[in-house]
Amino acid sequence: MAHDSAHASHEHEHPTWKTYKWVALWLTLITIVEVWAYYIPSFVASAAFVPSLLFMSAVKFVIVVMFYMHLKYDHKLFRALFTGPLIIAVATLLALMMLFRKFAD
Amino acid sequence: MATVAASPSYARPAASEKEGFMAWLTTTDHKKIGTLYLHTSLFFFIFGGLEAVLMRWQLMKPNQTIVTADQFNQLFTMHGTTMVFLAIMPLSAAFFNYLIPLQLGARDVAFPRLNAFSYWVYLLGGIFITLPILFWVAPDGGWFAYAPLSGRTYSPAINMDFWVLGIQILGISSLAAAFNFATTIINMRAPGMNLMRMPMFTWMSFVTQFLIILAFPVITIALVFLQFDRFFGTNFYQVSAGADPLLWQHLFWVFGHPEVYILILPAFGLVSEVLPTNSKKPLFGYGVMAYSGILIGFLGFGVWAHHMFSVGMGPVGDTVFSLTTMLIAIPTGVKIFNWIFTMWGGSIRFTAAMKFAIGLIALFTIGGISGITHSSPPSDLQQTDTYYIVAHFHYVLFGGAIMGIFSGIYHYFPKMYGRYMDERLGTWHFWLNFISMNLTFFPMHYSGLLGMPRRIYTYDTAQGWDTFNMLSTIGAFLLMPATLIFIWNFFKSKKGGEPAPANAWDAATLEWSIPSPPPEYNFAKIPVVHSRYPLWDLTHPERTKDVPHTDEGMRHTGEHDVVDMHIETERRTAKELGIPMPSSTIKPFWTALGIVVMFTGLLIMPHNKMAGLVGIFTGAAMLVGFLYAWLTTPLEEHH
Amino acid sequence: MTRKSPPRQLARIAWPAMLLLASAACGGNYPNSTFLPNTEFNRDVTSLWNTMLLWGTVVFVIVEVILIAAIVRYRRRPNSPEPEQVHGNTAMEITWTVLPLFILAIIAVPTVRNIWKYQGEAPADALQVQVIGHQWWWEFRYPQYKITTANELYIQANRAVRFELQTVDVIHSFWIPALGGKRDLVNNRTNILWFTPDSTGEQGFIGSCNEYCGSSHANMRFRAYTVNAANFESWAKHQAANAVYPPPAPVVPAAAAVPTSNIGAATQDPATVTPPAPAAPSTGYEFPREQLGAHLVPGTPLPASLKFNEALLANASAERGLQTYSRSACIGCHKIRGNPSSMGILGPDLTHIASRHTIAAGLFPNDAKHMAYWIKNAVTMKPGAKMQVFGIGEMDAVMKRPMTTQGGLTDEQIADVVAYLRTLK
Amino acid sequence: MRETDRSGRPIPTSVLSLGVPPLVTAHAHAAPAAHSGGHEEHHHYTTTGLDNRKIAIWAFIGSECMLFASLISTYLIYKGRSLVGPFPHTEWTNPQTGQVFKPILNIPVTSFSTFVLLMSSLAMVLALAAVQNKDNPLPANAGLGDRMLASSKLWLWATCILGAMFLACQAYEFTSFVHEGLTIKTNLFGSTFFTLTGFHGAHVTAGVIWLGTLLAIDYKRGLGPKDALNVDLAALYWHFVDVIWIAIFTLLYLIPD
Numbered sequence A: 001m002a003h004d005s006a007h008a009s010h011e012h013e014h015p016t017w018k019t020y021k022w023v024a025l026w027l028t029l030i031t032i033v034e035v036w037a038y039y040i041p042s043f044v045a046s047a048a049f050v051p052s053l054l055f056m057s058a059v060k061f062v063i064v065v066m067f068y069m070h071l072k073y074d075h076k077l078f079r080a081l082f083t084g085p086l087i088i089a090v091a092t093l094l095a096l097m098m099l100f101r102k103f104a105d
Numbered sequence B: 001m002a003t004v005a006a007s008p009s010y011a012r013p014a015a016s017e018k019e020g021f022m023a024w025l026t027t028t029d030h031k032k033i034g035t036l037y038l039h040t041s042l043f044f045f046i047f048g049g050l051e052a053v054l055m056r057w058q059l060m061k062p063n064q065t066i067v068t069a070d071q072f073n074q075l076f077t078m079h080g081t082t083m084v085f086l087a088i089m090p091l092s093a094a095f096f097n098y099l100i101p102l103q104l105g106a107r108d109v110a111f112p113r114l115n116a117f118s119y120w121v122y123l124l125g126g127i128f129i130t131l132p133i134l135f136w137v138a139p140d141g142g143w144f145a146y147a148p149l150s151g152r153t154y155s156p157a158i159n160m161d162f163w164v165l166g167i168q169i170l171g172i173s174s175l176a177a178a179f180n181f182a183t184t185i186i187n188m189r190a191p192g193m194n195l196m197r198m199p200m201f202t203w204m205s206f207v208t209q210f211l212i213i214l215a216f217p218v219i220t221i222a223l224v225f226l227q228f229d230r231f232f233g234t235n236f237y238q239v240s241a242g243a244d245p246l247l248w249q250h251l252f253w254v255f256g257h258p259e260v261y262i263l264i265l266p267a268f269g270l271v272s273e274v275l276p277t278n279s280k281k282p283l284f285g286y287g288v289m290a291y292s293g294i295l296i297g298f299l300g301f302g303v304w305a306h307h308m309f310s311v312g313m314g315p316v317g318d319t320v321f322s323l324t325t326m327l328i329a330i331p332t333g334v335k336i337f338n339w340i341f342t343m344w345g346g347s348i349r350f351t352a353a354m355k356f357a358i359g360l361i362a363l364f365t366i367g368g369i370s371g372i373t374h375s376s377p378p379s380d381l382q383q384t385d386t387y388y389i390v391a392h393f394h395y396v397l398f399g400g401a402i403m404g405i406f407s408g409i410y411h412y413f414p415k416m417y418g419r420y421m422d423e424r425l426g427t428w429h430f431w432l433n434f435i436s437m438n439l440t441f442f443p444m445h446y447s448g449l450l451g452m453p454r455r456i457y458t459y460d461t462a463q464g465w466d467t468f469n470m471l472s473t474i475g476a477f478l479l480m481p482a483t484l485i486f487i488w489n490f491f492k493s494k495k496g497g498e499p500a501p502a503n504a505w506d507a508a509t510l511e512w513s514i515p516s517p518p519p520e521y522n523f524a525k526i527p528v529v530h531s532r533y534p535l536w537d538l539t540h541p542e543r544t545k546d547v548p549h550t551d552e553g554m555r556h557t558g559e560h561d562v563v564d565m566h567i568e569t570e571r572r573t574a575k576e577l578g579i580p581m582p583s584s585t586i587k588p589f590w591t592a593l594g595i596v597v598m599f600t601g602l603l604i605m606p607h608n609k610m611a612g613l614v615g616i617f618t619g620a621a622m623l624v625g626f627l628y629a630w631l632t633t634p635l636e637e638h639h
Numbered sequence C: 001m002t003r004k005s006p007p008r009q010l011a012r013i014a015w016p017a018m019l020l021l022a023s024a025a026c027g028g029n030y031p032n033s034t035f036l037p038n039t040e041f042n043r044d045v046t047s048l049w050n051t052m053l054l055w056g057t058v059v060f061v062i063v064e065v066i067l068i069a070a071i072v073r074y075r076r077r078p079n080s081p082e083p084e085q086v087h088g089n090t091a092m093e094i095t096w097t098v099l100p101l102f103i104l105a106i107i108a109v110p111t112v113r114n115i116w117k118y119q120g121e122a123p124a125d126a127l128q129v130q131v132i133g134h135q136w137w138w139e140f141r142y143p144q145y146k147i148t149t150a151n152e153l154y155i156q157a158n159r160a161v162r163f164e165l166q167t168v169d170v171i172h173s174f175w176i177p178a179l180g181g182k183r184d185l186v187n188n189r190t191n192i193l194w195f196t197p198d199s200t201g202e203q204g205f206i207g208s209c210n211e212y213c214g215s216s217h218a219n220m221r222f223r224a225y226t227v228n229a230a231n232f233e234s235w236a237k238h239q240a241a242n243a244v245y246p247p248p249a250p251v252v253p254a255a256a257a258v259p260t261s262n263i264g265a266a267t268q269d270p271a272t273v274t275p276p277a278p279a280a281p282s283t284g285y286e287f288p289r290e291q292l293g294a295h296l297v298p299g300t301p302l303p304a305s306l307k308f309n310e311a312l313l314a315n316a317s318a319e320r321g322l323q324t325y326s327r328s329a330c331i332g333c334h335k336i337r338g339n340p341s342s343m344g345i346l347g348p349d350l351t352h353i354a355s356r357h358t359i360a361a362g363l364f365p366n367d368a369k370h371m372a373y374w375i376k377n378a379v380t381m382k383p384g385a386k387m388q389v390f391g392i393g394e395m396d397a398v399m400k401r402p403m404t405t406q407g408g409l410t411d412e413q414i415a416d417v418v419a420y421l422r423t424l425k
Numbered sequence D: 001m002r003e004t005d006r007s008g009r010p011i012p013t014s015v016l017s018l019g020v021p022p023l024v025t026a027h028a029h030a031a032p033a034a035h036s037g038g039h040e041e042h043h044h045y046t047t048t049g050l051d052n053r054k055i056a057i058w059a060f061i062g063s064e065c066m067l068f069a070s071l072i073s074t075y076l077i078y079k080g081r082s083l084v085g086p087f088p089h090t091e092w093t094n095p096q097t098g099q100v101f102k103p104i105l106n107i108p109v110t111s112f113s114t115f116v117l118l119m120s121s122l123a124m125v126l127a128l129a130a131v132q133n134k135d136n137p138l139p140a141n142a143g144l145g146d147r148m149l150a151s152s153k154l155w156l157w158a159t160c161i162l163g164a165m166f167l168a169c170q171a172y173e174f175t176s177f178v179h180e181g182l183t184i185k186t187n188l189f190g191s192t193f194f195t196l197t198g199f200h201g202a203h204v205t206a207g208v209i210w211l212g213t214l215l216a217i218d219y220k221r222g223l224g225p226k227d228a229l230n231v232d233l234a235a236l237y238w239h240f241v242d243v244i245w246i247a248i249f250t251l252l253y254l255i256p257d
């Protein structure tokens, strides 16, 4: 994760407005970049398009979960309760994509 | 230990408030709910069994006409559906309910009213999906309801509507229960009971809850698609719109394979309690037993397409799913051997429960090995959708799950009713069951490998299958008296069985440290647990001297009613002791009924739009209203 | 618990019974066995199976032997000592983790090899057959020979056959147990299955539908005949030709050149149908009736409720039958090449119906009697059958009323139609 | 936050599995209200020291991961397989009528609604912080910003309104699609699109109603630190729904066939 260290307050307490504000800013920025990318036909046509979009959305996903859902600060039990199922869900999704030959082309 | 009279002297406080029927309808006591689950699911087991017997009768000889083709198709659909969703899963749930809090040292589950709700949804959903067979309008698409046959185009009648909606109703029940038990196990263990001290049944149930939590959403979505297709004209499985029917198959089996482990793991847990107790030895390799359960559950999500080797997945898919499937033999084998070596060197007492547990080891192994033979796709192409598969899954389901559950019933009956079941009848039940079970299902290996397809209501003469079918049918007929012996024993022993003491089998875990049947609050004082075998710590300290002991538990509590591990003899009522118990309430029942009324409304919609809408809105209103009332009422009355 | 339990007597009977069962499986006549060495596929699978059976038996024996040993040795006796408390044994547990791994590897290697072997391309000169599944019958097309037929499959001994599997309604599954593995017929997909019946000689086999597909899933059978090259060519040539009524004189030289696509518009007045020339050769190879094994002769009983005056069959007129047939709804569902009015595609192609040994997907023998009953009330003969009921007075499942003279047929008329169909060799 | 009250054991949240969350979750919060009236809270022992309900909601969220994975998988599997238009990202001419259908997805509107939903998460997290800090007195020199941050009502309102705006955008989107000739029955795209986004929309609706009940309690008697757990449950649910949208937005809207 490239940016969490920059903005996360590393005190052991809860994050505050300062953190939340930065997270919101990043979410907005990434969304803008994503939509922007969508409107650059040459980029859309390039091989980098899909991976970079997936990466950006993964970053957004992770920071919301870590900061807004407090998974970074909360009991580690919750991390297990969330990441376990998430991993199985994503693995199932990828396996289904392969079975339906979605990566063939 | 002194023998305690069967009827404990403590009064039943609930009885004074609400009598008889109403007491059951409004209960939030996990033990009563467990009892309800047990009776209901035994009823459905017999119902599903009778459906099977009817099928076997039809197949006794070639070209018979005991039932018609359409009736037969309803029979096997409902037999599979009933056994899976209405018999074995809820039989397991009966034990989840009854045992998990007792094994954990808790006074109830995490969410007692949700627990009642789960049961009522199950009961009403079970009735919803079972009633139509009495009128021969039952679902007829097979228990896995492959599209497009299950869609409106090819199944225009109401039959499959019952299935699509019914399974969704039952899914609500399973999911609600799973969140409840997962939370209970995570959060309601007695002080000192860390994960590696949980009884093995609770461990396997824990894994099962996660399988339910992760598998049921998938079938829910698959069913929602089918429901939308059937009722609202969407295209998910509409082949004329370009849909791919394999979508249903994949979604179904992503659920379906974990589902078979949902069926077997609780049974594995039960025999893991029965075997050590009756061998006077701790479970061999406890840690590995727990981990192998987790591993079975985890791998169970990566093998689903082994049910689809004949659909033309291509060699890569076949290879991957074949290999992952084979891997499951390893954790399962570990369990088998660890059970045997639990007995090895022990002092084995052959109670009926023990016989059934040993029966599980013996028979499940056969089913497991045949499972391995169809994990090999080239070989499976000669086996899939034949009676060889039917043989496989009855060996694991009947030989595994049902045997394990019978074992559990004999074992825990004294805890539930304060009386032993009749051992002699139990022995008869076991042997008759064991033999006729093999007589029923062993020949199916042959008829399958000799080319007999499954789900056929009739077959022609001279195909080479006659002998085997005759034998299977005789076996199925013999299973009726076997089961009747059990039923007779069950009800007879409830009334007049030999009284059982609290610790009926000299066992090691918490549930045996309290009176039988347990008082409403289970534990007057919550015990602090120091080792994996808390009761043996007291009764047989020499057996537990090698297990690690700590008293970390005490540090965190500070609750007034927590005391060191002890044998509970308290006989006063909760009221007298000032223990807050969840009050009984009928709201979960009405809420559950609301859901079923809603689905019934949807069922009627295509036939009578007005009536359908009335049903949907009435149901929704009931749901909202009673849920609101439920949630705004505190759980406990304050004494 | 030392008292001898009576049920154990039962167990003593059980084991011999098992053995008996096992020996029964070795003797006996099992025409649909999946282990018949008729194709390379079956032989490979059999050897794979034998490996698995061997190792499965090893595992089974190990498990049951230790289990029984434990039960026998460690049963509690009045003076049993308190057992030694063992909580586990890492070395042993590693052993029974690793040993199965080896066994699985032994199974996995031939498994993977065979997966790839049988999903490769079929030989280029393979006989191509398009298999089309219908609720509840099979359509077979031979694009190389321009043949369409139903429920009876002719393939060549010693020549690879490659099936293209498709369905028009729901999923079915195509299987000839004695020849090779099954494959599903999945909508919007085409599956391929191929094998070479290299050691069958001339034989008939049973095929079945193995994916549950509705009411008559059990009645969706077919026959497969492996025949030698010359016989196959003769059969194929005959099947490719139009069928005509009245049958042409035996020696008609120009027969080979029969064009198959000259049926023309179906709008011709059925009453004036005249058999178009040139005619087909009246004889083609047919799998000899005498060579049909017992398992190939349908034994489905006639439904007791269905009555037909069988005496009428003796002096029915094929001539009249042609007229009746061509004026009835039959033509909307069935195709008879050579009868320009009969252009339907919902039902099996009847061009050479009389050259088949069974009707209704293997349910009944193809004789005048069964055909008459079939036409009178197909739904009673075969649950859910998608063919209309014709017998006057018979309940029509779709219209939910008894058939009337409006579209219905009398027994006489049915007998005539049968007589006509019987000529379509 | 760990100090939250551990008393109430009724679990409204897990009933979410009913698939009719809006009706169900709505009243989750009246229970504690009734509870605190009596002011006789028992502190039940729990193994982890955490509240049962928080564990249950995380388990529920895990379950929801599989639910949405199934929906999203289906959408992706059927992507580009519709036999007839309209299509999401490409133009389609009806061969029979010659009518031309533009690519149907409206990226600007959806980008806006995505932004709205993201901001609602910010508001949600601030609402929770405000509830948790209710008892900490504001410093004497607190400016407008600090006072705003301390207002749970403000942020709950903000979350609700942003959520409602998202739903409004979705309603607009759905109606305009139907107008342009795409219904749930039209093609595979229509079926998968409406079902997936509809499921998500139903979740948002449930969340808005849930938050509405919190707001009602806030007006009735004020939400304080002892209610933090209840707000936390709603917040977790809300953020999860947001996170799912992040995935949907990229996979459905931004990545063309």
Ligand code: HEA
Pocket (backbone or CB within 6 Å): B143, B144, B260, B261, B263, B264, B306, B307, B325, B326, B328, B329, B330, B332, B333, B334, B336, B364, B365, B366, B367, B368, B369, B371, B372, B374, B375, B376, B380, B383, B384, B385, B389, B392, B393, B396, B397, B400, B401, C056, C059, C063, C099, C100, C101, C103, C104
């Ligand atoms: C309780 C339920 C249950 C359980 C536990 C299992 C366990 C297994 N099942 Fe079974 N299965 C079903 C219920 C179950 N199954 C049902 C209901 C169906 C049919 C569904 C339908 O179509 O209607 C089915 C169908 C089914 C199929 C699809 C067949 C087809 O339709 O073509 C396959 C294919 O691979 C399979 C494989 C396995 C395997 C490999 C295991 C393994 O988990 C077994 C592992 C156990 C052992 C192997 C024995 C113990 C191990 C040892 C002693 C160690 C040493 C062993 C070796 C080295 C081999 N099963």
Ligand code: HEA
Pocket (backbone or CB within 6 Å): B045, B046, B047, B048, B049, B050, B052, B053, B055, B056, B076, B077, B079, B080, B081, B083, B084, B088, B142, B143, B144, B390, B394, B397, B398, B401, B402, B440, B454, B455, B456, B457, B472, B476, B479, B480, B481, B483, B484, B487
């Ligand atoms: C846990 C699951 C379970 C259990 C326990 C059973 C138990 C039995 N099953 Fe099961 N079976 C399935 C799960 C199960 N089955 C599934 C999932 C399918 C696939 C369905 C599908 O293809 O869609 C299937 C399919 C199936 C078929 C194949 C149908 C077909 O493909 O055409 C057959 C055929 O013989 C069969 C037979 C039996 C028999 C004889 C029993 C016996 O063991 C039953 C024993 C029980 C009894 C005999 C009841 C006792 C009755 C009494 C005591 C009478 C009491 C009387 C009064 C009160 C008046 N089953």
Ligand code: CUA
Pocket (backbone or CB within 6 Å): C133, C134, C136, C171, C172, C173, C209, C210, C211, C212, C213, C214, C217, C218, C220
């Ligand atoms: Cu066709 Cu079964």
Ligand SMILES: [Cu+2]
Pocket (backbone or CB within 6 Å): B256, B257, B260, B303, B304, B306, B307
């Ligand atoms: Cu499986």
